[in-house]
Structures are given as structure tokens and as C-alpha cells.
Amino acid sequence: VMDDESHPKTLYVGNLSRDVTEILILQLFTQIGPCKSCKMITEHTSNDPYCFVEFFEHRDAAAALAAMNGRKILGKEVKVNWATTPSSQKKDTSNHFHVFVGDLSPEITTEDVKAAFAPFGKISDARVVKDMTTGKSKGYGFVSFYNKLDAENAILNMGGQWLGGRQIRTNWATRKPPAPKSSQDNGSKQLRFDDVVTQSSPQNCTVYCGGIQSGLTEHLMRQTFSPFGQIMEIRVFPEKGYSFIRFSSHDSAAHAIVSVNGTVIEGHIVKCFWGKETPDMAKNPQQQQQQQQQQQQYGQYVTNGWQVPSYSMYSQTWNQQGFGNASTEVWTSLQHLLLF
Known part of the structure; x- marks a missing residue:
């Protein structure tokens, strides 16, 4: 089914x-x-x-x-x-070695990509990513190799090569790059995990949840968000209708955003997105420093340490190369069930 x-x-x-x-x-x-x-x-x-x-x-x-x-x-x-x-x-190709292929000409098909990368070794999977509604290529794809060395060679040798009318980009595939969101998207559209997880730095574990004009309590937020992972801190601003939920991991926060955004809580349709963490919430001094530097770049210091995201963040694509596979720390409250 x-x-x-x-x-x-x-x-x-x-x-x-x-x-x-x-x-x-x-x-x-x-x-x-x-x-x-x-x-x-x-x-x-x-x-x-x-x-x-x-x-x-x-x-x-x-x-x-x-x-x-x-x-x-x-x-x-x-x-x-x-x-x-x-x-x-x-x-199951999850333990194979995946190469991201970007800047593809619109006419390039999965078969073309396979043919171009075949000389480097045995390919387990290849695909050009298509837009669900139009069926047109989104201009990027993935090639999976059984062998790590083959994938490395492909990345080194194929970056900048011409395929169709364009020079292609290659890299290790970490996450799919976020699809650019259309301007009239009000954020209630179903978000995708692969998009959301790359839309904020891997250190950010904080979810903004807004739109609950009445009945917003810490207890309600804990109930709503605890299925997605270990919650480190919750701050609620009932008079403003929003709250911030900080998880122990970036992936938990991303799952929470995807699952809760657009759902109805206390009769209100809620919006979820990344909150911005400030240095005082960082977990170690080195991260604090990074975050302070980042903040000076943004030049946005914020009262009470939290900032509501502007929805223009939806259209911001992060540089695809900057992300490795962030290790997922997962929720511990199920542990007693799993220790047989």
C-alpha cells in the first residue's frame, strides 16, 4: 500500500x-x-x-x-x-556512497547521469530529481557507488565537466538542497525534513512555534513537542502567541518543525520554524564564539535572547557543501523499553 x-x-x-x-x-x-x-x-x-x-x-x-x-x-x-x-x-543503498550532482541542464536525464559516471565504477543507484507537479528536472541529482574510492574519484574528476550545455558541480551528498519556496507560500504547506534540516546551522536546536493566540502554556508545548526528542528548555510568550522549544539535537528540532507546522493547536493553525539561538544558550565556549561571530555578521542582538524568524528565511538556501551528516542524538525516554 x-x-x-x-x-x-x-x-x-x-x-x-x-x-x-x-x-x-x-x-x-x-x-x-x-x-x-x-x-x-x-x-x-x-x-x-x-x-x-x-x-x-x-x-x-x-x-x-x-x-x-x-x-x-x-x-x-x-x-x-x-x-x-x-x-x-x-x-538498501543507505550504506553506499552518494554523490551530489548539481547545475544540470534541464534536458539531462537519469540515464545521461548514469552514463557520465559509469566509467568510475559500479553504480548502485542514480536519479535526477524532478518537480512533482511539472515533472521537469530540478537541475540536480544523485549517483550512488558501492565503493567509496569510486565515489571520491567521480567527485574529483567530474566537478566542472561539461554535461549538455553546462558545467556540473559534484560533492558528497549530505542532504538534498532545499527547494526554493514560492513567494505566495504562507508556510502552511507541508514542509519536508530534507529541506528544513539544512535551513539552519547544525548547532541550532531551537524551534519557534507561533500563532497560538489563546491557551498557550508551557505544559501544552511540552505535550505537543515531547514526541520528537529530549526537550532542554521551553519559553512561552502567551501574550504574543508564540514560544520557543530547545531540543537536545538539531534533527529532533527539524522533525518537530516538519510535523507540527500547519497543524491545529487549541483551534489555531500554528507556524513552526527555526528560532535563533543566542550565545548564552550554546553548549560550549567554542560554539559560543562561533555563534557570537555569526551574530556580529547578522548584527541582530535581541531582547530576552530569542528572535522570531522572518518568513523570508523560507527562501534562503544554505550552501549545500557546508553540512556533513550531523550525528543524531536521539531521545532517551524510551530507553527502559529497549534494554532487555
Whole structure:
């Protein structure tokens, strides 16, 4: 059963210990939200078992993804991701080496990209990213190699090469670059994790949540945001209708933004985006220094240490190269369930 693309409800859970059962997976995942089904796949004798968990609600699935990816179940760290369409379920390429290919001419197809990169080694996957509505190329894509050395060579040798009428850019693929948001977008459109996670620095763990004109309390915010990770601090400004929620990790904050933005709380449609952390909230002196330097660049000091994001931030694309895979620290309150 395929989910509607923008609100998927099915998770892939891989790298399982052979002793894990469907019942155990359901016991763990229903702690986060009601599950519809769990299907265990064990037919490949050489590979580790994996399973698909389907939730009733997208936001529960998103919370489970944030909470469970990288956790140990029966001593093995599990990989959790959105389940993909049946055609690509056949091979798990998550541990292959992914190359980002940018500045593609509009007429360049997946086949062209494959052909251009084939000389460097065995390719496990390649695709040019298309716009869902128009079906046109977005001008970038990805190529995955089985072998790290092949990927390195491809990045070194293909950067600046001509493909069609343009010189292409290559780099390690960290996150997909955010899609530019159209100016009339009021922010209630479903945001995508891959876009949101790159729209603020990896040190930023703070979510701005606005639009709750009445009934805003710290308790309400804790209830709303605790499924997405460990909360370090909450500040509410009830008379202004907004609050700031600081998580222990950047990824938790990004999951929270994606899942809560545009939902209805206390009868109000809420807007979520990155809040701006000020130096006094940084976790160590070196980070404080970085943040102070950043702040001098922005020249924006703020009363009471918090700043409401301007919505022009939606259109700001971060330099794709600046981000490695930020390590995900995940929520600890499920730990007692996982230590068998």
C-alpha cells in the first residue's frame, strides 16, 4: 500500500537482530502512536531481517522515525527510514556512497547521469530529481557507488565537466538542497525534513512555534513537542502567541518543525520554524564564539535572547557543501523499553 507522498505513514526498520519479532517491534512503536501493521521480511538468508511498520497518522510515524533511528533493539542499532516505493525497496543503498550532482541542464536525464559516471565504477543507484507537479528536472541529482574510492574519484574528476550545455558541480551528498519556496507560500504547506534540516546551522536546536493566540502554556508545548526528542528548555510568550522549544539535537528540532507546522493547536493553525539561538544558550565556549561571530555578521542582538524568524528565511538556501551528516542524538525516554 503506498502512502500519499507528502504524508507518508510507513517506516522501514532495518539492521534487526534475528531474535526481533513483529510483536516486539509493535510493542516498541505503539509507545509512540497507534500502529496499523508490522510486516517482517526475513527471506534473504544472507541479509539482516528488516520490517515495515505502518502508522495510522503521519505525525506518529515522523515521531517514531526521530525517536527510534539509531536505537539499540536487542543489542543491535536499528536503521529507521521512510519506506520507499516497491521498485526501490529491492536494494538498501543507505550504506553506499552518494554523490551530489548539481547545475544540470534541464534536458539531462537519469540515464545521461548514469552514463557520465559509469566509467568510475559500479553504480548502485542514480536519479535526477524532478518537480512533482511539472515533472521537469530540478537541475540536480544523485549517483550512488558501492565503493567509496569510486565515489571520491567521480567527485574529483567530474566537478566542472561539461554535461549538455553546462558545467556540473559534484560533492558528497549530505542532504538534498532545499527547494526554493514560492513567494505566495504562507508556510502552511507541508514542509519536508530534507529541506528544513539544512535551513539552519547544525548547532541550532531551537524551534519557534507561533500563532497560538489563546491557551498557550508551557505544559501544552511540552505535550505537543515531547514526541520528537529530549526537550532542554521551553519559553512561552502567551501574550504574543508564540514560544520557543530547545531540543537536545538539531534533527529532533527539524522533525518537530516538519510535523507540527500547519497543524491545529487549541483551534489555531500554528507556524513552526527555526528560532535563533543566542550565545548564552550554546553548549560550549567554542560554539559560543562561533555563534557570537555569526551574530556580529547578522548584527541582530535581541531582547530576552530569542528572535522570531522572518518568513523570508523560507527562501534562503544554505550552501549545500557546508553540512556533513550531523550525528543524531536521539531521545532517551524510551530507553527502559529497549534494554532487555
